[in-house]
Amino acid sequence: MTHCLVLAAGKGERVRSSKYPESKQYQEVNDISPLNYLLKSLDKVDDIKTITVVIAKGDASKFKKNSKNIKKLRKSVIGGKTRQESSFKGLKDIYREFGKKKSQKVIIHDAARPFVSNDLIKSCIKSLDKHQAVCPVIKIDDTLKKISKKNELISKDRDKILSIQTPQGFKLKEIISLHEQTKEKFTDDISLAVEKKLKIKLISGSKKNFKITNKDDLQMFGQIILGEKIKLVGIGFDIHEFKKGDQITLGGLKFKSKYGLLANSDGDVLLHAITDSIFGAFNLGDLGLHFPPESKLFKNKSSIYFLKKSLDVIKEKNGSIVNLDLNLICDYPKIKPIRRKILKKISSLMSINIDKVSLKATTTEDQGFINSKNGIAAQAIISIEVSRNEK
Template structure:
């Protein structure tokens, strides 16, 4: 059975797209462009290994973008070059010792490639050795000179707009890149052009109109609209959790350890914040509650870190092709003070959920010395989760 690899080119600066960071690390629907692209490739069972290529100065951004993605299929990222061609070669060289049969070359800035498109690319490359996705050109195309005068009107029936992933037999493509490097040729705009240069026959298969490339600021607006259209089933769930105080020197709230004169007792590590959020997410999915999936009576959950439960709930959303649009958490207690830890809790929850910090709200209040929280007997948390799912 053929061994399939994918090189994801994410080493550009993305300055044409605007923003305060490279476009591959900006978000669409609360999820980074790169994470969406990698998730699309991870969704294809036939792909055995993924080789990211990044700017080494973006390593921390890469780690944040790929947090909680399954690591088994990932090679460690390698540094790219000054051009896309150099970056692809770096990725291919990093894969050389693994000797895959077929390699996909995919731009990180194309986050909407479907599973069907990726599988078509693999099948085409296994059959032909070199295959690229293309769209028929529907506009009239004219060549113009340096003075903007029309030279000729081209026959659009023979023209295609080319996309990625482009798929090739691995060994010939690697050798083509090595030859181009030896001969000082670094001007190829895609891998198909380089393959053509060494005499490989390249087949074009059907691309997808939705497989857009994020290049300019308006592309992010289009991508957000596409994301919203795909996930039109908007759900809201609520969660409530209560834990009593007991002996100890800290509490866990929203994945953050907060020093206190007591601890919270109960299920797992008694993280009242994450537990409420888990129930809110599961509620939006109509998928039971934390107790039905992780029974308190089961000894394996005694003292367990609650981020396991939270990640489980997040993964349930992803398994249904959805996304978490917003999380809102309110903590009610007299002590400890939550305010100094608010930003850390938001950051932890956002990181675990794989969403932008702007999509997580954390609030805190007291109960004005009323009730069990007022008597400092415990803490209660209220959570709301907004989830977007494909309409079914």
């Protein structure tokens, strides 16, 4: 079994500014933080069974916000004053629960490296089958110089220098033992393994797996995220027949009417079509699949309930609505006098700017299969922007 320990207790002072007021792991850029992006990626790696995150004291609420819906999240642990202390605290917490079980592996990863790939993680875990420790490295491309005591530049052979990355892999019992034995200070766990002469397997890292250290790195994170954004499109349709009554519901609003609408719920064709379009955008079936019309649970249910459930999907996927185009097909009621009220209500319910919502109306002029004198129909087309790895 492999556990992932994420170190997220740093303050990231070099990044903080008026533009980036949060610690780097929590700073949202283009609607997502590095920690949130990382946790979502780790959650999808089959070889990882649990995720434990070391956080700073006082960051519990920030962490909670950035770790919603992470299924493999085991818990958060309050870190220490240094990276070494934080790592040891996290390892001890994992060991207390799993230490007595056989073949326990752990990979330790920096929260400031959000773009670690699935392949790199798998390579790290697999290499632990034959080695005591595993560490990804990359070669240095830039020319290296050292400043002498006389303030002179001295060339260094870059072919003999490697850049160390995370995740760093270990057998759980061994790395715990190393931390317990040492009183020296190390900048990462692999340095401790080197000092204690463990057999270390070096594997190829990736330049994409860079560490966010300064403002430029955070901007680069944002640019990569923006490049990963894709747009999903969903189409929804609903229709309800007129019946005897004195009220109809459209767009979450109730209007006096000379008819009612035949429906199991409140018959709000607009909200039904919108909900249908959201489920469609994420390939999650239709409205009836999630809320069966024959079920007594949804008898006379407000359609706002259905809409909110579909909006939860957008939140879970960290998506944002680009625009919503609605079309009502009916002879009655006349939409022009109530269009603005409906637009305001829908935009409010969906927490989006009213300018992102369009509402049109037409009739069938008594032609075709759908006769708009007999009821009301609605079409919805929605565009939702999500990260490519959320699709």
